[in-house]
Amino acid sequence: MNFWLFKTEPDVFSIEDLLACTQKTSSWEGVRNYQARNYLRDSVRIKDRVLMYYSRNEPSGVIGEMEVVRSGYPDHFAFDESSEYFDPKSKKESPTWYMVDVKYLKTLDRMISLKEIKSNPKLKEMVLVKNSRLSIQPVTREEYKEIIRMAGAKTLDV
């Protein structure tokens, strides 16, 4: 099992939006960065655990947990001219962009802010701290558990 952090702007897609989806499951479309695409296409697998992170939020931080329920497949929004994620460079026969499906697991008892993450020495190697731009990023098991612990969870199931 691998661990990840996915960024979203809550104005665009929030954890409440995910909860409102059928089976609390949604595609995670619109990633338009090659490094993030490579993770989605090649490395994100079913059963992987994902921290949902709110960017451009007050405060920014980790809001909840998700589980991957479908591994990488072509992001068909890139083919749809009416979509904000349309990309004429991506062709159906050789898709440029990929997405996965995620399912809601839980909302943290309290949000773990970026400020707290930055001030925790155990988290100083996180990609989030080192490269703030990447929207799909790997997290170690230890980092994942530390953030869940900071939110006050008494037991950890990972």
Place this chain on the structure above:
DNA sequence: GCCAACGTTGGC
């Protein structure tokens, strides 16, 4: 809303 940091594009 500003703007630094980063990523992409395209002329040469």
Place this chain on the structure above:
DNA sequence: GCCAACGTTGGC
């Protein structure tokens, strides 16, 4: 293949 110009992300 370099790199200037441009576009985007995201913290603040």
